[in-house]
Amino acid sequence: MNELTSEARTAGPFCWLGVSQMHDRITIPMSATGELPQLKDHGRDLRIDACRGIALWWIFLDHIPNNIGSWLTLRNYGFSDAAEIFMFVSGVTCALAYGAAWRREGWSGVISRTLRRSWDIYVAFLVVTLACAILVHLTGRLADESNTRVLLDDPGAALARAAVLQYRPVNTDVLPAFVLLHLLFAPLLWLLLRAPKATLGASLALYASVHAFGWTVPAWPDGHWAFNPLAWQLLVVLGAWWMIDGKTVQPWVTSRTTRVLAVLFLLVSLVIALSWQIGPLQALIPTGQAKLLYSVDKSNLDPLRLLHFLAIAVVAAWLVPRNWRGLATPVMRAAASCGQNSLPIYCLGVILTFASQALLETSGGLAMQIALSLAGIAAMIAAATLLNSISTKRWQRS
Template identity: 70%
Template sequence: MHDRIATPKPLVGALPELKGSGRDLRIDACRGIALWCIFLDHVPNNIGSWLTLRNYGFSDAAEVFMFVSGVTCALAYGKARWCGGWTGVIGRTLWRSWDIYVAFLLLTLGCAIMVHFAGSGHLADESNTRILLEQPGVTFAHAAILQYRPVNTDVLPLFVLYHLLFAPLLWLLLRVPNATLGASLLLYALVHVFGWTIPAWPSNHWFFNPLAWQLPFVLGAWWIIEGKRFRPWVTSHTALVAAVLYLAFSLIIALSRSIKPLEALVSQALLELLYPMDKSNLDPLRLLHFLALAVLVVWFVPRNWRGLTTAVMRGAILCGRNSLPIFCIGVLLSLASHLALLDISDGLTMQIALSVGGVLVMIVAAMLLNLIKTRQQPHAKPVEQPTRFELVVNLKNLKTAKALGVHILPTRFTRTDEMIE
């Protein structure tokens, strides 16, 4: 998500660089909006889901969330590499993996407790928690080794694995970025050819196959390191036209499945060929749809886009900066909303109230978390002048720092507590 540098004039209004810590607010905004969409999509039969991507094309918020996570990991761990070397990178990846792992186990327990007190047998089946309630010991043991996952929690085990493996991935990306992306593409292709996956329990099925969904994650990290060379092509008119045409095609196909007047425009044979679209293994049509969306974002949303200052975008930014707790809150909110639709009312008013209320709860929670973080931060200390030895050592890594977008000042070093992830 870099600024486009091609010659076309900006197609939206811009304002001077936003003040702050220097982070790209588009990253937080995209991740926050993706979290809202994931919540809305997880509530069954919810009119709020018509505000999300999945009804207007082949992909949905999952691809956005995975790609942006790769971007933030490259930025955060790249800065850790600059400040603390590979020891710092490994330490931070292990710590972050542990955070996500603990959050996953607590979320699993939270889902089971909520379903248990709701007393809904139907919901226990839909949320895949019945086996946890009936066989808690063996089921939680499989959850502890990431083989069992309640519905809607599937993405967290992926991030446990991806963060654990990010240090060697970053090492490869810094040395052979295109070959690393090529290996990721090859693995993705082999998954579709041979059906490779990782063992799961009780059925051998991952809703998000880690071997396939690693591609948008790696692609996001690769873009931070190597994307500058390919940005002129992404910002070309050819890429824009191709993206718009593909998005228009996917829009017509997706809407024809839910809007009857459009059915006559689309061949039934074509629909049968395209659907069902494999989300577990990231169908290539879904991947292409996400890439087309990314081209439009690069074209129409510059880094200093005026819309980032609006109240809605600021709410999204706050949610994006606290992605792990907000994701967990969103999963529990979607489960509670499902219960409300089953036990209270499934009317249109209730659907709208639950959708709006859930997003507002996520924003308020993000504001509170941000306030807590701000109060816990130590007071700024005077910046000390680096020693000659520190300058010599760090200048050796100048090329790596530039590739990762780290700005080097002669009297200051980037702090790891400013990292995005």
């Protein structure tokens, strides 16, 4: 989840926000076997880090139930939310980081790095699982809401299931999904380099099969994955595919017709999403369509969520250039700092969510919601700043 190497952070384009600017920085491969894009040095592109950092803030705000802070996120204004952004950008950064490792060290380097990163995420998942159980035990609250009651009642069985990624407390599901996706990224990269369109087609076929046949990965105790890896893999593959074969779709993405359709879709989804929260707006939606639209499935990445994210990507690519001045503001730099340390910051966000939810059960007023939202984001920024400072000192010594 923090895949960017220093090389990738320096040269890598931010594909989610910068697809329209990629043509002047990347040479798309033309050989049959394929090569990763040769990235030119145009300085550090903060859009990758800033986007992932903002997604981490939004995920934290969204995970706190009945939190006024969630109105600052995407969740209430369309079908998708920060999770789609996070997954897609992870595919981009994986292609950049592991692609750089492939050029320097060959496939043995890619495999060793993906295995090591998978292990890091796996260990982080187990640590967060134990931390959640300890918090629930100390506070005496949220055992059912956090899905930790089974861990407290039968720790042996629950920990054994967690060790094989079948048991997950609430808000930790994305970590096992990333463990699996990193484990498989080396063969995915190999396929993308040789047959990018066919690989993307296979990913789309797997995604379609999930919706057609209900395919999923085993889970315990209720068989439910909040992030079914068989469906969410599509966003990671899309991000990696764009870095390798994005020239194919670039003219379509930057066309006026696509932009108009994307804006119209976002406006319609805005009205529908607000109708979930504002009763009078429900009258604008026919009864037949309302039942379908109000049950947008996140676990299996509902097609409406996927389309909504793609529309956001098109509009963002249009409106946010690589040299956007806003990236130099303190808020964007703080977000970039969090994005550069995505794995520890995500884990910290999960712990802060549990603590905030426990506090809100004792005092759930508006002032407390605002205070906890601001304090949580401030803690994430402080932790990221400290981690960057430690990394800088280690680099200077070496």
